Amino acid sequence: MSRWLVLLVAAALGTNKTDGYHRAPCKKIGVRRQFQFTDCYAPNINKDLKLNEASFVLAHDAATGYLNTIASDSDGSSRGSSSAYNDEYDNVDNMAGYRDSSSGNRWSTITTRLLSLYGKTQVGSVYDQLNDGARALDLRPKIWNNGTVGFHHGSLIDVPLKSITLGGLLEDAKKWCKDNPKELVIIFHSELVHEAGYNGLSTQIYESTDDDYSNSYQNRRRRLEDENVQDNEKKEEEEGERDEAKQNVDDYYNDDYMDDAAEGDDAQVSYSYTYSGIAKIRSVYEEHEVPYFSCDKIAGLTVAEAMELADLSQYDGKGYLLAVDRHDMYASFCGKANWVQDSLVTCHSQIYNAGAQGQLQYSHCTDRKENSGQSKLAALQEYVKASANNEPTDDYNTLGPPEDEDYYPFTQIQGFWQVDARSVQIGLMTASNLLDDNRRSGVNEELVNMVYNEQFKSISLIAMDNVAVNGNAMFSVLRNACGQSSNFNDDEVLPCGSNLVRPNMQTNHKLPVFWNIVLFIVYGALIVMVSVMLLQAFRLRNQGPQVGCSAILFHMSHF
Structure with missing residues (x-):
């Protein structure tokens, strides 16, 4: 009672x-x-927490939400993506047109699009994903030869440039931060690639080490000086108070952020070598006025200190948004990912049934009425619990939180079905995709229940596919966990944890009608193409080797 x-x-x-x-x-x-x-x-996040103690919902591979969609901007139009698209885009009609412009690569294009449809992990723009509970975004940048920064997921899936670029995505994130100015949003980069391959990333440039700290300092200083000038004009004491305010600003930022800067306007600027990929990404962040830091700059900070760095008001914006990576050649993740290849839990797998005359059978996480679905869900639950509850270790191939929290400021719990080559093959054979697997298996619902029941010792980042399904429930149980949120005042304390009711989650595991239609069209087209190719091969075989060879060459040149 x-x-x-x-x-x-x-x-x-x-x-x-x-x-x-x-x-x-x-x-x-x-x-x-x-x-x-x-x-x-x-309630608001507890700003006294260490940043690595605060819990965030991480939208796994957030950029795939733009596949087959257009980002939205503040006026409801498509300017969120198209504005960046116009600024950074360089006469490339689409990803397929850039890579597969010849008719001879149509099959490769269709295969890539099919894999992209399968590999889509989110629904909607990052504005939608943040509104669905995410507070951290997992991005995999890709730099193209024309200088555009887009996204990818693995070696086979590229997010078309016409759908979104880094600049367009940042504008969508800034729009959400403006509408929700008290929430902190963190962007995590990893697995940076270049169209030119290793050579495109390994080159270095000699540039100023005036990183985001000094950029932030200069912007804040100019803004504060301008405000002081206006105040001084009203008080008719312009010169005296302006000099004093300017000196105060200099002293403050010299102490806290610019230890190497000299007083006044004659700041000493140092130079060093920076990977060209990082320099390119930094230029996009500077253009769109979003702070971008290396991992060591945020290690050990409190939430309040991180929010000060992420404060968009220094650029005349609203809200709190920042991006982080290691600033190495691959823009690596600022934490321990807990992705252990030998222990991956996939939705689809192949098993050998000795009791059925040695037949090969398939196991699916979506078989909720069969033992295979329950056993896979149980295996994933053990995987995620080990990621958070095992003894701390810095071994990247061992599940568990990191021991060195300075090198690994964050810990990721991979709360989604992982993939390997075999699982993708079986998934395509069964006309499935990652969104469908997520919805039908009920994995997000189970993860929320685990968090609500306090089965994790601590949570830094919990990564989810399809945050549109119960992402807000995950956000709610994380924020309302005891110690995670701030009290309103000393006399009025909110209940927390299991003292609150469990979220009432969505349990519809059927794929929406739209996606059923899309899958029917795509896989139907694939079956037709394969049938046509088999028919052509059969005819060529009956025509004899010589005619067959010349026919093959003819078809290859016109396909």
Whole structure:
């Protein structure tokens, strides 16, 4: 009885509070029920936490949300992607047109598009994903020979440049931060690649080490000086107070951010070699006025200190957004990924059934009524628990949190079905895809239950596919975990953890009608193409070797 009384009080508190996060829109019942307070409410993050102790929902491979979609901007148009597309794009109609312009590569193009459809892990723009509960974005940048920065996922999947570029994605993220100015959003890079391969990344350039700290310093300083000038004009004490304010700003940033800078305007600038890929990415962030740091700059910071670095008001924006990576050749992830190849849990696998005359059988995570689905879900649960609960170790091939938190500021829990070559092959054979696997297996729902039941010792980043499904429920249980959120005041403390009701999650495991139609068209076209190719091969075989060879050459030149 007492627990239900606490829940009723919590619900009443949620409706009366203006401080904190309120998801907008909050009209759909399916969205409202994912929050543990009314009105899609969650309290603010606890700023006193160490950054690696704060819990974030990480949208796994966030850029794939733009596959077959167009990013949205503040006016509801497509300017979020198209503006960056116009600025950075260099006469490339689309990814296929750039790589597969000849008719002889049509089969490669169709195969790539089929794999892209299979490998799509998110739905909608990063604005949508953040609105669905994500507070961290997993991005895999790709630099093209024309200088455009796009995205990829693995060696076979490229996100078409016409869908989104890094600049366009940043504008979508900034728009969400403007609409939700109290939330901290972190972008994580990893696996940077270049169209030219290794040579495109290994080159270095000699440039100023005036990184984002000094850029932030200079921008803040100019803004504060301008504000001081206006105030001084009103008080008719312009010269004296302006000099004093300027000196105060110099002293503050020299102490906290610019230890190597000299007083006044004569700051000493040092130079060093930087990987060209990092320099290119940095230029995009500078153009779009989003802070971009190396891992060592954020290691050991509190949430409050990280939010100070991420404050977009220094660029006349609103909200808190920053990007991080190791600033090495591959823009590596700022944490321990807990991706151990020998222990991966895939949705689809092949098993040898000795009791059925040695036949090969397939096991699927989507078989919820069969033992295979439950056993796979249990295996994934053990995998994610080991990632958080094992003894700390810096061994990248061993699951568990890191021991050196300075080198690994973050720990990732991979709460999604991983893939390997065999699982992709079986998935394509069964006309499935990652979004379908996620929805039908109910993996997001199970992960939320695990967090609610406090089965993890600690959570830094919990990565999810398809945050559109129960992503807000995950955000709610993470933010409402005891110690993760800030109290409103000393006299009024919100309940937390299991004292709050469990989110009422979406349990519809059927694929939407739209995706059923898309899959039917794509796989139908694939079957037709394979049938035509087999028919041609059969005819060539009957025509004899000489005619066959010349026919093959003819078809290859016109395919």
